[in-house]
Amino acid sequence: MExxxxxxxxxxxxxxxxxxxxxxSLMLAGGTDVIVQLREDRRHCDQLIDLKHIPEMMSMKLTxxxxxxxxxxxxxxxxYEDGEIARRFPALIDSATxxxxxxxxSRASFGGNLCNxxxxxxxxxxxxxxAARLVIGSSRGTxxxxxxxxxxxxxxxxxxxxxxxxxxxxxxxxxxSGAFYHRFIPRNExxxxxxxxxxxxxxxxxxxxxxxxxxxxxxxxxTPLMVAGANTAVVGKPPTAETFALxxxxxxxxATPITDMRGSIAQRKHLASVLTVRALEGALLRLRExx
Amino acid sequence: xxxxxxxxxINGVDTDFLCEPRQxxxxxxxxxxxxxxxxEGCNNGNCGACSVLLNGRVVNSxxxxxxxxxxxxxxTIEGIGNxxxxxPLQQAFLEEAALQCGICTPGFIVSAKxxxxxxxxxxxxxxxxWLAGNLxxxxxxDKIVRAxxxxxxxxxxxx
Ligand SMILES: Cc1cc2nc3c(=O)[nH]c(=O)nc-3n(C[C@H](O)[C@H](O)[C@H](O)COP(=O)(O)OP(=O)(O)OC[C@H]3O[C@@H](n4cnc5c(N)ncnc54)[C@H](O)[C@@H]3O)c2cc1C
Ligand code: FES
Ligand code: FES
Numbered sequence: 001m002e003x004x005x006x007x008x009x010x011x012x013x014x015x016x017x018x019x020x021x022x023x024x025s026l027m028l029a030g031g032t033d034v035i036v037q038l039r040e041d042r043r044h045c046d047q048l049i050d051l052k053h054i055p056e057m058m059s060m061k062l063t064x065x066x067x068x069x070x071x072x073x074x075x076x077x078x079x080y081e082d083g084e085i086a087r088r089f090p091a092l093i094d095s096a097t098x099x100x101x102x103x104x105x106s107r108a109s110f111g112g113n114l115c116n117x118x119x120x121x122x123x124x125x126x127x128x129x130x131a132a133r134l135v136i137g138s139s140r141g142t143x144x145x146x147x148x149x150x151x152x153x154x155x156x157x158x159x160x161x162x163x164x165x166x167x168x169x170x171x172x173x174x175x176x177s178g179a180f181y182h183r184f185i186p187r188n189e190x191x192x193x194x195x196x197x198x199x200x201x202x203x204x205x206x207x208x209x210x211x212x213x214x215x216x217x218x219x220x221x222x223t224p225l226m227v228a229g230a231n232t233a234v235v236g237k238p239p240t241a242e243t244f245a246l247x248x249x250x251x252x253x254x255a256t257p258i259t260d261m262r263g264s265i266a267q268r269k270h271l272a273s274v275l276t277v278r279a280l281e282g283a284l285l286r287l288r289e290x291x
Numbered sequence: 292x293x294x295x296x297x298x299x300x301i302n303g304v305d306t307d308f309l310c311e312p313r314q315x316x317x318x319x320x321x322x323x324x325x326x327x328x329x330x331e332g333c334n335n336g337n338c339g340a341c342s343v344l345l346n347g348r349v350v351n352s353x354x355x356x357x358x359x360x361x362x363x364x365x366x367t368i369e370g371i372g373n374x375x376x377x378x379p380l381q382q383a384f385l386e387e388a389a390l391q392c393g394i395c396t397p398g399f400i401v402s403a404k405x406x407x408x409x410x411x412x413x414x415x416x417x418x419x420x421w422l423a424g425n426l427x428x429x430x431x432x433d434k435i436v437r438a439x440x441x442x443x444x445x446x447x448x449x450x
Pocket of ligand 3: 389390391392393394395396427428429430
């Protein structure tokens with residue numbers, strides 16, 4: 001590993017100042033991606049800026065309106081151990097509990113998972129299904145964007161060099177909705193998704209017709225993928241197996257996967273469809289359980 | 292390269308050390324402090340041989356930097372039990388023959404201790420998922436899981 005300096009700012013202002021000092025910077029949240037990448041010479045920096053001493057980065061708040069605000073560097077274990085959050089946002093917990101194993105989850109953060117921008121990042125489709133937004137900050141101010149606009153390509157995100165991801169915001173979820181995230185891996189745990197899907201379904205008040213769905217896929221394109229066509233295909237229809245199959249078809253059509261050691265193009269296209277259908281079924285089950 | 296001074300508490304003892312920012316906690320333990328109980332298997336977060344407890348939570352010490360220990364409390368395998376009084380996990384690993392070459396054992400004991408500290412009586416499913424980040428090339432895992440369950444039987448509600 002090349003040598004670098006370590007900085008541990010205690011405020012955002014200090015962090016922004018460090019980012020502006022002209023040296024090559026990398027951020028350190030849980031370190032489960034960046035430390036390994038530095039060691040393997042896949043990334044380089046003059047200074048590593050530890051975000052964990054900045055209160056905003058480690059905070060977590062559920063507002064009275066049911067909106068969840070998570071500091072970008074908050075460790076996953078501290079999120080899923082919160083019973084109220086697990087109850088309100090089970091799809092978020094679906095993803096947080098499968099990123100690595102116990103020891104990884106003690107350190108790894110949603111912010112790091114998103115900024116690392118792997119097409120297979122498990123938090124991405126879950127957060128996209130939940131219509132999460134990201135708060136980005138710099139010395140110039142803050143801006144917000146939907147999580148699906150954050151990914152530009154493998155390992156590339158929408159942050160400017162002087163910007164930090166500050167918060168992940170999960171809005172209060174609509175009435176009569178449920179959400180679910182899962183992935184396909186050949187083992188039971190500790191593996192990277194061959195393909196994955198997150199879904200949220202919202203029904204009308206009678207529970208008979210689909211008002212909207214949000215379907216997002218992982219590991220089947222250069223970035224996590226929002227399947228807008230799934231919503232078009234099912235809106236207004238009853239939540240049945242035939243309807244969900246249409247969403248699955250839209251997912252498979254949009255997917256542009258590659259063949260690599262984890263899976264082939266054909267397998268991943270098939271998985272996009274199957275995982276979408278099952279994510280919708282899982283989301284519907286949760287919706288029904290809550291009402 | 293400049294070395295940084297870090298003040299931490301390791302196995303209950305206030306410990307000051309010097310390290311380079313690029314050195315992992317695992318390297319600090321083994322190369323600077325002579326605590327060689329934590330093992331290096333993969334050096335990339337996959338095998339769990341380097342597991343330690345950082346402020347009570349299990350982490351892979353190869354994926355944490357020594358400089359991140361400033362003000363932190365660390366427990367390594369050297370801080371669990373002693374030759375005169377083994378931890379129930381260590382006793383159960385011996386009785387159940389839950390190790391062969393032994394390189395994975397410190398990591399399994401540390402990780403399992405974190406589980407039993409949080410949940411004294413987990414079921415088999417829970418034990419297997421909790422230990423999914425610890426790899427063993429020798430035992431086939433069954434004996435390890437049995438040993439953890441046996442230790443759990445002997446745990447008081449909180450240790
Ligand atoms: C054994 C193992 C298993 C894994 N399994 C999975 C898995 O199943 N699924 C999965 O999706 N991932 C997995 N990962 C990858 C990794 O653990 C996750 O991506 C994790 O969420 C990264 O979070 P972190 O806090 O550790 O990020 P870090 O490593 O600290 O940071 C990651 C990147 O994001 C940048 N960064 C972090 N925070 C910010 C911020 N607030 N603003 C700007 N830039 C920032 C850093 O500079 C770095 O480039 C695994 C990793 C290991 C080692
Ligand atoms: S050596 Fe740290 S996880 Fe393998
Ligand atoms: S006993 Fe040899 S690796 Fe586990």
